Amino acid sequence: MSKEVVPKLFRVNTGSCNGCDVEFVATAFVDKFELESLGVELVEHINEANVLVVTGPLTARSEPFLKKYVAQMRKPYAVVGIGTCSVTSGIFRDSYAIEGPTDKIVDVDINVAGCPPRPESIAEGVAKGIKVLQQKLNGEATPKTLDMIFSDFTAPASFRGKIDLNEDMCTACRTCETVCPSGAIEISAVEGGFIHKVWHNSCCFCGNCAYFCPTGAIFNTNSFDTAKTQDEKYSEVNVGHINYETCSCCGENYMPPSRGLLGKAYVHDDVSKLNDAICPACRKEANFKRMYG
Amino acid sequence: MNIEEFNNAIKNNIVSQYTLHDDVDSYGNPNSWIKLTNKNDIEAIAKSVSAYKGRCVVMSVYRNEDGSHMLIYHFDIDGMLINVEVPLASDDKNFISITPILPSANWAEREAREMYNLEPVGHPCKDRLFLDPSMPKGEMAEYISLSKAQVGLSDTDILWNKVNEGIK
Numbered sequence A: 001m002s003k004e005v006v007p008k009l010f011r012v013n014t015g016s017c018n019g020c021d022v023e024f025v026a027t028a029f030v031d032k033f034e035l036e037s038l039g040v041e042l043v044e045h046i047n048e049a050n051v052l053v054v055t056g057p058l059t060a061r062s063e064p065f066l067k068k069y070v071a072q073m074r075k076p077y078a079v080v081g082i083g084t085c086s087v088t089s090g091i092f093r094d095s096y097a098i099e100g101p102t103d104k105i106v107d108v109d110i111n112v113a114g115c116p117p118r119p120e121s122i123a124e125g126v127a128k129g130i131k132v133l134q135q136k137l138n139g140e141a142t143p144k145t146l147d148m149i150f151s152d153f154t155a156p157a158s159f160r161g162k163i164d165l166n167e168d169m170c171t172a173c174r175t176c177e178t179v180c181p182s183g184a185i186e187i188s189a190v191e192g193g194f195i196h197k198v199w200h201n202s203c204c205f206c207g208n209c210a211y212f213c214p215t216g217a218i219f220n221t222n223s224f225d226t227a228k229t230q231d232e233k234y235s236e237v238n239v240g241h242i243n244y245e246t247c248s249c250c251g252e253n254y255m256p257p258s259r260g261l262l263g264k265a266y267v268h269d270d271v272s273k274l275n276d277a278i279c280p281a282c283r284k285e286a287n288f289k290r291m292y293g
Numbered sequence B: 001m002n003i004e005e006f007n008n009a010i011k012n013n014i015v016s017q018y019t020l021h022d023d024v025d026s027y028g029n030p031n032s033w034i035k036l037t038n039k040n041d042i043e044a045i046a047k048s049v050s051a052y053k054g055r056c057v058v059m060s061v062y063r064n065e066d067g068s069h070m071l072i073y074h075f076d077i078d079g080m081l082i083n084v085e086v087p088l089a090s091d092d093k094n095f096i097s098i099t100p101i102l103p104s105a106n107w108a109e110r111e112a113r114e115m116y117n118l119e120p121v122g123h124p125c126k127d128r129l130f131l132d133p134s135m136p137k138g139e140m141a142e143y144i145s146l147s148k149a150q151v152g153l154s155d156t157d158i159l160w161n162k163v164n165e166g167i168k
Helices: A019-029 A063-072 A084-088 A119-137 A175-179 A208-212 A259-265 A280-292 B003-011 B039-051 B103-116 B146-151 B158-166
Strands: A008-013 A051-055 A078-082 A110-112 A163-165 A185-190 A193-199 A218-220 A227-229 A237-243 B018-024 B030-036 B055-063 B069-077 B080-088 B094-096 B119-121
Touching: A008 A019, A008 A063, A019 A051, A019 A078, A019 A119, A051 A063, A051 A084, A051 A119, A078 A084, A078 A119, A084 A110, A110 A119, A119 A227, A163 A193, A163 A237, A175 A185, A175 A208, A193 B158, A208 A218, B003 B018, B003 B030, B003 B039, B003 B080, B030 B039, B039 B055, B039 B069, B039 B080, B039 B094, B055 B103, B069 B103, B103 B119
Parallel strands: A008 A051, A051 A078, A078 A110, B030 B080, B094 B119
Antiparallel strands: A110 A227, A163 A218, A185 A193, A193 A237, B018 B030, B055 B069, B069 B080
């Protein structure tokens, strides 16, 4: 027998810059985002609430307040963390003033990454939070993954969104890893090449990586599908493989020049013919022999 | 009001040697640096600033390699900026608070107390300014390289280890 639930939201700011809070208010007040269709009520008292919405990286000053509110909540309840700060403490991670992220204090159900998230993502996160609450009320286990509830995730073309990687263009130069302010990118050497990882739940959507990438390999997708369950927190990762090539002359492994770089160097040529499997050392030697006999 | 007039006002009240360097910034604003040799002379300067109806804009603090600290008070008198360097010895953590004379120095001195664990003696307020009471004073005494601070490098790989587990 399914119980009908009236979702009552209570918002806690745990040291947020206010970006997520403003975006949350915009989501609540603008009809377009269809939060009303969920029958949501915003409540003033924590003991009335059954959905806790958390923003901010959880500063040392706000930690006791969050603990106090969590202790006052009546079970069952769902927790929705809004913004990258709430999910992983984002750019403030490792600061002396940060005790976060939120899931250290309370069992989070839905994480909404973004800095700040788009209203569509917030609406999606709240909708998924309500779904989790419904399942908890029915005595069911919290789902490991949830399908998208609001299907429309379009954003203006200028909006950045999640990061993606074109493996063919990437040379694993580590520029993006170096300029990322929130530790969302990791490039690790493995046998046969490199693995390039972008962890969306740590990304602050600043676009530095795409801006500084010398080959245009890393880019924004304009996708704001960032509302995910807690089980997906550490698996919401974009993984790219950048493989070495084997030189057809000497047999050594080498990192091939990316098409992006070749395209910049040989503006008027078809770069596909330049990408023969030959390492720079052999290419240099062959050119030397050709010119000086 | 000019720096010569201010210098005449302070020179009879300062007991130790000091130097005054008069300068003008690129916009033509007067910008003077006073370097004290005795930290207690800051009180006389604060009294003069107060007499001229000036204010303490903000304070800068930095830590030298030998562990000593330098306090720099930035005063403003009718648009003229006066920067006063107050040296503290390496084992000295106390300086005279000028807040009783210039209330505008209240927050700046409390910030120096929290971030560098220096004590403004005679400061009327003992409360924390912004650091949570759970944190020790002197957070800025910890050495963090600029390159690390700029790119937000983590001390640990705990989260990335979890990510690498999560994507297996």
